[in-house]
Amino acid sequence: MRVLKFAxxxxxEQDKMTGYDIAAAFKGALGQFWSAKHxxxxxxxKKLVVEELIAFETVIQGEKLEKKLYSLTAKGTAELMDWIQRVEAVNVSNKDxxxxxxxxxxxxxxxxxxQLFSNQLNSRQRKLEKLEQILTELEAEQKAPIHFSSPEFGHYLVLTRAIEREKGYIQWLERSLALME
Structure with missing residues (x-):
């Protein structure tokens, strides 16, 4: 399955974007749990355009720079909704x-x-701090508590799961280091 397609x-589905904007999203919030390169x-x-799931318009930026601004088609929306609603088996990443x-x-x-475990523990603690900082900023940006109809609700759910994952990893690393004493 082409998961990048659905990403x-x-x-x-959220907004029209250029290829650059899409790549930047993978370096931002989306990059906390999914990655993709240019x-x-x-x-x-290109495949999505051929499949008529997205379309683009060429826009001019500045004097001469042409950019493609991509948008979702009705066919693309239907395919996205099919994928979102599909029940999948639990996916466990096998590469760590x-x-x-x-x-x-x-x-x-x-x-x-x-040393290996201490280094990993330090890295995971820094990652947890960064995730908690992002969560604090996300909550501060909202004018009301985050709830289902909030535009950032999905980001909030993914972010809180990532925080719990890192906390669990840190606890396991600390227990493992204690066993090595």
Whole structure:
């Protein structure tokens, strides 16, 4: 399944965007849980145009710079809604380089293992701090408490899940380090 396709359709459901805007979204809030590079985004945009799920208009910026401003078509909206409402099996990511290193921990001496886990703990703590800062800013931007009809409700849900994930990872790292003592 082309999940990037649905990420782009979802972004365009929110607003018209250029390819640059879409790439920037993957560096922002969306990048907290999904990633895509320019080299993936632009070919996908071409496919979506051919499939008539999105359309574009050429706009002029400045004196000569032409940009494509993409928007969702009715067919694209229908496909996005089908995907959103589809019940999927639980998807567990199978690629975690740190877990792979952990699996082979017997190849390390105790100090190397403790250093590996300490480094990961520090990284996860910094990530948690950043996520909590983003949540604080998101809540401060809202004029009322965040609820289902808030435009940022989806971002809020994903962000609070990411915070809980990092807290759990940090607890596991701390318990693991204690076992290494």
């Amino acid at each position: 782009i359709l979802g972004l365009l 080299s993936q985004i632009y070919p996908e945009l 380089e740190f877990m792979l290193k952990t699996y082979f921990i017997a190849a390390m001496d105790k100090q190397e293992a403790q």
